[in-house]
Amino acid sequence: MSPQAPQAPHHPLYAAPQAPLPQTPQPVHHAPPPPPPPVPAPVSTTPGAEFPAAHAPVGTPEVRRGADSSSVTTLLLNLPLFLGSLLVMFLISLSMPSGVDVAFVVAWLASGALVFNRPTERGLAKLYFKMREPLGSELAVLQPIWYEVTQRAGVDGSKYDLWMEDTDELNASAAAGHIVGVTRGAMRSLPPQQLAAVLAHELGHHVGGHAWAGLLGHWYAVPARLVMSALRLVIRVLAAISEVLAGLFVLFLGVLAIALLFTFPAALALYAVPFLLAWSGRQGELRADRFAGLIGYGPLLVSVFTAWHAAGADDDRRKQRTMARLMSTHPPLHKRIRAIETFVA
Numbered sequence: 001m002s003p004q005a006p007q008a009p010h011h012p013l014y015a016a017p018q019a020p021l022p023q024t025p026q027p028v029h030h031a032p033p034p035p036p037p038p039v040p041a042p043v044s045t046t047p048g049a050e051f052p053a054a055h056a057p058v059g060t061p062e063v064r065r066g067a068d069s070s071s072v073t074t075l076l077l078n079l080p081l082f083l084g085s086l087l088v089m090f091l092i093s094l095s096m097p098s099g100v101d102v103a104f105v106v107a108w109l110a111s112g113a114l115v116f117n118r119p120t121e122r123g124l125a126k127l128y129f130k131m132r133e134p135l136g137s138e139l140a141v142l143q144p145i146w147y148e149v150t151q152r153a154g155v156d157g158s159k160y161d162l163w164m165e166d167t168d169e170l171n172a173s174a175a176a177g178h179i180v181g182v183t184r185g186a187m188r189s190l191p192p193q194q195l196a197a198v199l200a201h202e203l204g205h206h207v208g209g210h211a212w213a214g215l216l217g218h219w220y221a222v223p224a225r226l227v228m229s230a231l232r233l234v235i236r237v238l239a240a241i242s243e244v245l246a247g248l249f250v251l252f253l254g255v256l257a258i259a260l261l262f263t264f265p266a267a268l269a270l271y272a273v274p275f276l277l278a279w280s281g282r283q284g285e286l287r288a289d290r291f292a293g294l295i296g297y298g299p300l301l302v303s304v305f306t307a308w309h310a311a312g313a314d315d316d317r318r319k320q321r322t323m324a325r326l327m328s329t330h331p332p333l334h335k336r337i338r339a340i341e342t343f344v345a
Contacts, residue, residue, distance in 0.1 A: 011205040011214070011284070012173040013198050067209035070284040074210070077277050078217030080270050084224035108223075115216050121176040122161070124215075129173075131163035131181050138164055141187060145196045146180070149203055152295040160206065170308075172198045174205035174288075177212045190304070197292055197300035204291030210284040274327065281329035289340050298344035302337055309333040 067075070089108050093101035114120045125131040134142060142162050150157030160178045165171075168185035175181060180202050186195060205211050231253070239246035261268055292301045314333050317325065331339075 011175070011202065011210055011288070012171045013201050066207075067213060068287060070280055070287055071209035071213035073280045073283070074213045074217055074277065077273055077280060078221060080273060081217070081221035081224045084227075085220055085222065088223040088227055112216055112219055115212055115219060116177050118161075118178065121179055124176055125161075125163050125179050125181070129163075129165075129175055129179070129181065131165050131179070134162055134164045134182075138187060142182060145192055146199055149196050149200045149295070149297075152297075153200070153203060153207070153291075155203065155207065160203075172202050174202040174211040176215055178206070179211070180206070193300050194304050197297040197304055200292035200295055200297040201288045201301060204288030205284065207291060208284065208287055210288065214281075278327045278329050282331045285330050286336065286339055289336055290343055293340050293343045298340045302340050305333045305337050305340075309337070 089105050093104045146157050160180050163181045165181050165183045167183050169183050170186045171183045173181040238249050
């Protein structure tokens with residue numbers, strides 16, 4: 001997927017055509033002779049024994065929701081934008097009365113807690129991510145599948161909210177702290193087993209903290225991004241009035257940037273932040289894939305990716321320039337398939 005403009009991050013699995021799994025013809029079994037009286041089987045204490053052997057969890061899942069290395073990296077890479085936003089808020093507070101200025105900055109610093117507030121999440125789902133609450137018939141399809149996935153992971157599925165996206169794309173997404181979005185196309189077209197694998201991937205994003213870390217970083221970057229947008233608007237307005245004025249303004253900004261680099265040479269590393277954030281996003285996708293494999297959905301997720309790859313989902317990547325590839329937040333499907341196959345082998 002090609003990168004998009006800065007926006008509140010959520011973690012879609014992928015968007016590509018997908019064919020359902022082919023149904024294997026069932027062999028005809030003749031009735032066997034009556035079996036001997038059954039002997040009660042001993043109760044297994046092995047984790048995962050209650051699941052089908054073909055899709056048993058790999059090892060013992062130890063699921064603790066938190067922040068994995070990908071989430072921590074995302075937070076650290078957003079630190080420069082956070083500091084820029086803090087500077088913006090501080091400059092704004094200088095125009096306020098004494099006492100109010102401090103409260104203003106402190107309130108902004110504390111506002112990040114809204115990321116973990118359920119009513120705020122619901123508002124984001126509706127207004128920003130363009131999702132809606134599922135209908136009763138849709139919940140009847142999704143809830144049993146979601147229950148199976150969370151039971152395999154040892155996670156309380158009721159802590160998450162299922163949402164619908166009205167699009168025919170075959171996709172799902174994890175957003176904010178507790179949102180799991182499923183597209184209409186995925187719910188209607190994917191067989192239950194494949195849909196479960198897709199949801200397991202999204203649960204991996206939540207367990208790893210990818211969704212809330214990305215949203216928190218985006219939230220604290222808003223003031224700095226607004227200032228950058230305002231500067232671009234000023235340049236466009238000046239260019240409409242006079243190209244000379246616009247050129248002088250750009251020259252002024254360039255001089256400031258050069259002065260900053262000479263004063264703080266380490267600031268040159270800021271140019272690498274967008275590429276590192278994209279790399280961190282790719283690592284997060286691989287970690288979510290690995291989580292799905294850990295709880296037993298690796299082969300099914302491979303079947304999803306294989307079908308998408310065969311349908312040409314990655315064909316556009318060949319036409320992408322190097323810059324677009326570096327800014328991509330999702331690894332190529334063939335790399336994801338190989339990574340899962342290596343893990344579950």
